Each structure stands twice: as structure tokens, then as C-alpha cells.
Amino acid sequence: MARIENEPVAPAEAVDLTAAVDAGAEVPPEILAQSLGEYLRGWWVRVRSGDSGVLPVIVGLVAVAVIFETTTPENAFLRPSNLVYLFQESTIYMVLAMAEIFILLLGEIDLSIGYVALFGGVVTWKLVQTPSPAWPWWAAIPVALFFCGVVGAVQGTLVSRLKIPSFVVTLGGLLLFRGIVVIILGGADGLFSISPSVPNQAVIYNLVQANLDPTVSWIVMAAAVVAVGGGLWMRAASRRRGGLVAPPRSVVALRIVLLAAVGIAVVAICDVNRGVAITIDGVPWVVPIVLGVLALWTLLLQRTRYGRYVYAIGGNPEAARRAGVKVAAIRTWAFVLSAVTAGFAGILLGSFFYGQYSTNLADGSQLVLYAVAASVIGGTSLFGGRGKTIHGVLGGLVIGGIVYGMALLGLQVEWELIVTGSVLVLAVLIDVLSRRGAGAGGGERV
């Protein structure tokens, strides 16, 4: 096919990007910025117009830190030992939120992922029980995640092929898996535990509990910052070479510096000895693991066709269908990937609770609301098409901070529910308002 690509490619400057601005068209100002100052001004204009990006979550994190630091006894919230515990706990919400984001991007919701997570965890625990079946961890985890994937495929098929609202399908799934988890555990008072002294079980136990050596922590962090920062820099440079619009060097540099600062802060906090009798220091395994999940899902959603179609379906399913996108298959796969991710969160959850899996380990329906809250606080829209995997990580940290802060305050569960519920509604309110702002402007111009 003699497509455009076969013709000589005109330099991108041939499009006069500044000519005759159409009345009323708002361009995200930061796309056009040529300097750091312009970029920041553009960003601020965007925030004021309702497209706040990650700003609410940053404000939320600061607010959580300030409120709990000042109200907890002996100002304990920001102690390194507590912060590390907070990171460990938050990783569960982060992974669950990343699972939920797949579904939210489609404009659907999955209420079952809390219990699907527990299902994934409990299957893993069951498989590594000694003396039987005593599966090796490297077989148990994939098999458990595979079952989660099957669950996701069934729910996804019901939603995308049989057109049952996802709300209903996954509400049913929530109850169903709640029951199944109890059955696998062998009754309401069932308990599976794994021990760090059994080498095979220790791998799973250690996911959240064990730490990297402090020195290794620094090396891993430095490698990650160099890889990500280098990637950002090279990409901007390559776009600039190709004559395409790229963020100014100062903006890229600022991003890399911020990234490095966060990395250094996290490792510095984790490398403080937080043990009482023995030395406990270093970054928990789970931190690089969660960042790995983040990197994988970000790559999938931002850089592959599959990811592009997920966004397109969330934005306009009819447009996607007419463009030849297999809408039902993409949707079904999103439920599969979401369920697999959730199952992994369930494995982390058991590790976080020192290897004890029981029916009262966690409330799956509460977990799913935390996951939705984390996604939305992070900046993902409930209405589909807007959001990124990183939002799950940032939002998960806010939710983790709230949950853990209230635990430090000694507040009862009812207050945890009240506060988290309020935060969820507030986050959705921000989402709705920013959407309305964009919609009002857009609507007049259609």
C-alpha cells in the first residue's frame, strides 16, 4: 500500500503549529512549552482549569503526613520504622489499584478484585502447605495467578460478550469468591500459615518481610534511576533530533532530579536500622517488585497497541469498534490482567501478615474500595479513558498512609471506614468536577 510513509517526509515544522489559533481551543499549555518557566506556567494554567493531574495526590500525601505526624503520640508517623511498615502495607493497595486501573480505564468497575486477591493468596498458600501438596513456590505462584486469570476471563466474558454490567458481574464475583476462599481455607476458622524456616515457603514469606542489603538497596535504586532517567533523557533527545516537539532539557532534568530525590529518600529511610534487638535495615523486597509491576503495566498501557486500545475503548468504544479494534477481546483481557494483578496483591497480603492466611485476614470488599479510592485519588477517572498505572502507586501510598496513620492513632475500624469512605467520595468528586470542567468547555465547541 502506497501510504504516506513512502512519500518524502516533510519536517514536522511544516505544520505551522502557532498559526491562527482557533477561537476557544484550549491546548494543554505544557505541550508547547519551550522552557522550564513556560512549562511550569503551563502546568499551573492546566491545574487551575481543572485538569489537576497528580497534584491532588501530592497534596494528599503531604496532608496525610502532616496530619498524622502532628496527631500521633510522640509524633511517630514519620519515623523510619513506621514509614517502612507503611511502604510495606501500601504496596498491597498499590498493586490492587494497578489491577483496578485496567478496568477503570475501560469505563467499567471491578468489585471482585479484593476477594480475587484473597483467592489468589489462599490458593498459593494451599499449594505450598507441607507435607502435602508442598509445591515449589515457583510453581504455586504461577498456578494461583493462572486461576485468577481464568476468573478474570469468565467475568470479562460475561461483561464484554454477554453485555452484563460489570458492576453486577463483579458484585456477584465478590460474594462468590468470598465463599470460595472460605471453602479453600476449610471453614470459617480455617488457617494456612507459611514459615520463613521452610526454605520453599520462605520465598513467599519474604516477599514483603525480607529486605535487600543496604548496599544492594543503593545499587538497585541507582540502577533504576539511571535506567528510567536515561530513558527519559534519550527519548526527549531523540524526539528533538527528529524535529518533533519535546519537553525542554531543563524540564527533563528536573524530572530526573525529582526521581533521584525520591529514590534516595526511600533508600535512606529504609536503610535506617529499625530493629530493636537485632539489626533490621534495607529496602523491603516488595518495593522493587512493585516498581517492576509498575514498569511492566506502564509499558503495556503506554507503549503497545493493546494499551492504546484500552484507552480508545475507554474514550469512545464506538470509535474503537469502527477502527477495527476487537473491543470484546480487549475488554476480556483487561479483566484477565486485572485479576492476575489482584491475585499477586493477595500473595503480598499474606506475606505482609507474616504468612498467616485466615478468613479474617482482610475484608475483600473493603480492599476493593481501597483499590478504587487509591486509583481515583491517584488521578484515574471512574468514567474511563483517563489514568495511568503510576496513579495506583501514588494513590496506594495515600490510602496506606491513612489506614496506617489511623491504626497508629489507635482509632477503631469504624473510623477507618468513615475516613476512607469520605476520601473515596472526595476523590470521585474531584474527578467529576474536573471532568465537568473539561466537558463544559468541550461541549460548546462540538
Next chain:
Amino acid sequence: MTLAESAAAGAEPLLKLRGIDKHFGAVQALYGVDLDLPAGQVTGLCGDNGAGKSVLTRCIAGVHQPDHGQIYFEGRPVHIRGARDAAELGIETVYQDLALADNLDIVQNMFLGRERLRRQLLDEDSMERAAAETLSSLRVTTVRSIRQPVASLSGGQRQSVAVAKAVMWNSKVVLLDEPTAALGVVQTRMVLDLVRRLRDRGLAVMVISHNLNDIFEVADRIAVLHLGRMVAEGPASNFDRQSTVEYMTTGGSGRTAAATGGPG
């Protein structure tokens, strides 16, 4: 007659419809419709509500299959059994709703469903260059950045992006369904200019519109449907507003008999 006109023009029309019948259950939507879409010309398709404009468009786009009749593309008979068949022939349709995803940017929309890959990953830079080139060749220069989300575009810009998306794929026939229906004066002018540029590129363009101002401004040929029958078809110079309105409303005209293929 249309055939005579084509012969006079000395060229086989790029797309030729002959005797197209289409019914839905008991409702006959099209009765033996003939239509020519020559390359390098804009054909304006008019008709009142329910005249069969949309059904005819969908028959060409492959959404509906005619019950009887034949479609000829570049002189050979073709069966268009879906959007994919149409796209393979080089027939693209811009529907009134434009089918753009608001949350995606211009490049992403233009390449939706046909993304370029490099090592299994999206080749954004190459797509961005090609999109910029198509837009600049169509002189769609009012967008500030082709990386802005479509939600931030004006109505005329959205229409332009949808048209650019349609012509990007080596298309030969472009069907535009009510391209100016929701637009203001300036935006309408922008889109009509774009339609002329498509014609100048040698595409066969069909503009379906209620708006006779637009039709008379841009069309080289006019075709009028009335209750499923093609009541008049010919060069735009054979028509005036009065006669066109009469064709659209009553299916006949006492004034310009020369243009009509005659009902039935």
C-alpha cells in the same frame, strides 16, 4: 442521463452504483438507485429526512449490503461486505459523530486501529511525523499541537482531524456525512475548504448534507434522493436552489428537466 454525462466527461466514474435496491423488512429504503462518483469531483447528495441518504451511504461503506444492483469500483463490479472491504478498496466514511476518542490525541486518533509498530512497541515518532505531514498537506494548520487531546479541539478542527484520518490511508473515495451540521460560519468555511482540497487531490468526494448553501458552494455534481429514489443527478450547474428544493420535497421539478434521471 448519468451514463451519457460520464461518457461526455470522457472517463469512467471511480465509483458507480447501478440499480441499488435495499429494503428492511417491509420497508423499501432504496429503489433502483444509480449514482456516479467521479474522481476529482465533489458530489453533493441531498434529500429530506428519510429519503435514503444514510442507507445509500452505508451501502457504499459496506455497513449494509444492497438487495439488488451492482457497485462498480474503477469499472469492475465489487461486493463491499464490511468496513474492512471498503477500506481495502480505498473507500473511507466520516460519519457525523466523527468517531474520535476524546481522550486520545490527534496522532493517536488518526492512527487508531492501524498503529505503526517498531519492535512490538508503538512507533510514536514515525506516526507523529506522518500525521503532521498529512495535516500539513491538507493545510490543517490551526491546531497548535498534534499531541493535544481531541477533546481540546474546536468542532471544525475535530471534523478536519476526522477527514485527515480518512484520507491518510491512500483512500480514493471519501464519504462525508453532514460535515458541517454542528459548525459555525468560520468552522464551516474551514471544512468546505478542506473538502475542496480533497477534490484537488483527485479523490472522489461525496458530501451528504441538508444544507443547500454548503452543497452549492462546494459540489461539482448534485444528486437528489426522494423517498428512496434518485430523482435528479447531474452537474451542479444544472441545478438551482429552487429546483433542488422541489426535487427534495416533491421528487420532481418543472424547471430543470435536463438534470433529472426521472423518478422510478
